[in-house]
Amino acid sequence: MHWANLLTVQISQTVDEAVARPANVGAHQGDSDRVVVERVQQGDVSAFDHLVLKYRERLFSTIYNLTSNREDAADLTQETFIKAFSSINRFKGRSSFFTWLYRIGVNSTLSHLKKNRYRRFFSFEHINDEMSATEIVEALAVKTNSDRSALISELQEKLNEALQKLSPKHRTVVVLFEIEGLSHQEISQIANCSVGTVRSRLHYAKQQLQAYLQDYLNQ
């Protein structure tokens, strides 16, 4: 096989990984987390840094997608880690540490959204360059007859608007399932509701999103 072909294959794999639904990490990492959590509970404060490093990006991403504001998301992510650290001795291991941490983060975010429901400042994060090479961008560029970078910015704005039009509870389910790739079971534990409620909220939220994003869809 020629080296150019190898390169092509490698690039396409990277792009596929970037857009594929993220693997469900919560269930597989419970055991390793438990060991680290036990170390923190026994007084090894530095072990908590390991948990921060491991989950900060995913937690930030979730909170950012719920608030659509980078500064708020950063503050809330930090607040979540501080809350988790200060109440780590109350963590009994009935759920995975990841689920427990997410529950703290989601609850803090929902409280923040409730308190600041009239304050809306959107900010956008950088989109991976790999994303602009995906088929969906190509398809959209052809459909809307627009430049790729302009299209991506516009789409980011529209997606943020559409997500913010959902109620916080519906938004939480969409973000955790479609963006973060959690299972219905994990979402039910985080949102403290039944799996049936999760499914029903997801179904309703998707219907709403379809209506808001009608211009981009061709089904």
Add this chain to the structure above:
Amino acid sequence: MRKRIKTSTISVERLLQFKRAEKPPTAFWEEFERELHQKTLQALVQPDPWYLRWAKPIMPAVYALIPISVMATIALSVMYVQDRQVPVAQFAVEDLPIGPAVSKDQAQGTAMVRNATLPAPPKQLSVSSVEAVFVVDIIGDRAGASESFSRVMAPQTFNVSARDNSIYVVDPLVNSSSGFRARTTPVFDYF
């Protein structure tokens, strides 16, 4: 061809992939780490608010008192309900003194004389209240034989019937839909 059709379909799920691709730059995480470290230290050294400082020493005692208070409330509630309960079933006619239940001397001036005929089947007389002191209206079958008096009795509804020119009190608890099958006790034999 099938693949081409599939990939060109734009769904909500595929649009949301854009949100997944939004990532902050590396510099953001350096700042994030610094701020988190600072906030953690602040949280560690920040003193508790005054109410928590006051509450902390007494909280164990408060927690210990909660079950005691709950038990005391339940016990008081049970006692109250038992006091208020009317022990109807514990009183039967046989517990009432047989013989003249009341004489005209004991009537305490509450007599209300009626001239009426007691029909058959026996007419139920109502008791004026559920308190221990009752005013009982008795309607006799002989002219001038009616009486009304007050007496401390068990809180029941009394049935008065005519039998051989006598008036009987019948225990209502032993009545049945088929009619009176109860033992009757003449208590007003002064008629």
